[in-house]
Amino acid sequence: ITDGLMYGRGTSDMKGGLMAALLAMRYLSEAGTRLNGDVTLHCVVNEEHAGNGTLDLVTRGAAADAAVVLEPTSNTIAYSHPGGLYWQVTLSGVQRSPGARWNGGTLEGLGAVDMLPPVIEALLGLERRYNQGTPAGAKPPFSLTMGKIAGGHY
Numbered sequence: 506i507t508d509g510l511m512y513g514r515g516t517s518d519m520k521g522g523l524m525a526a527l528l529a530m531r532y533l534s535e536a537g538t539r540l541n542g543d544v545t546l547h548c549v550v551n552e553e554h555a556g557n558g559t560l561d562l563v564t565r566g567a568a569a570d571a572a573v574v575l576e577p578t579s580n581t582i583a584y585s586h587p588g589g590l591y592w593q594v595t596l597s598g599v600q601r602s603p604g605a606r607w608n609g610g611t612l613e614g615l616g617a618v619d620m621l622p623p624v625i626e627a628l629l630g631l632e633r634r635y636n637q638g639t640p641a642g643a644k645p646p647f648s649l650t651m652g653k654i655a656g657g658h659y
Contacts, residue, residue: 517577519576525575530546598615599615599616600614616657631649635647
């Protein structure tokens, strides 16, 4: 904090959102606003990687009819979200030592890494199909990120 202003990673994401939530709850209370339900503030960690903070809340019994997520994205209000989904694709190959992939003219060793290109293209095709019809200039609703690929012995 310098001259009363906060700088650095996390200032907007999510200290700004946290302060907005706290002040909104305070002002609703001070205004005597009567709501048709409870408002609960949950602050969690790991929202960008795996959602483990939210998952922990749910496993402890937290439930809600709705949520206001204060992620500072494009400075617009999003009234829905596709959520997050993590996939794991496992491919099995036929292992051979590097010099023994081929037996004469026959390919006998086909590693799992060799099989990746059509799987990657299929996943990217899924993203393209899901986002078809997105209006020009609008952000597509589905974003696929392949975060980790591992395989092979060499």
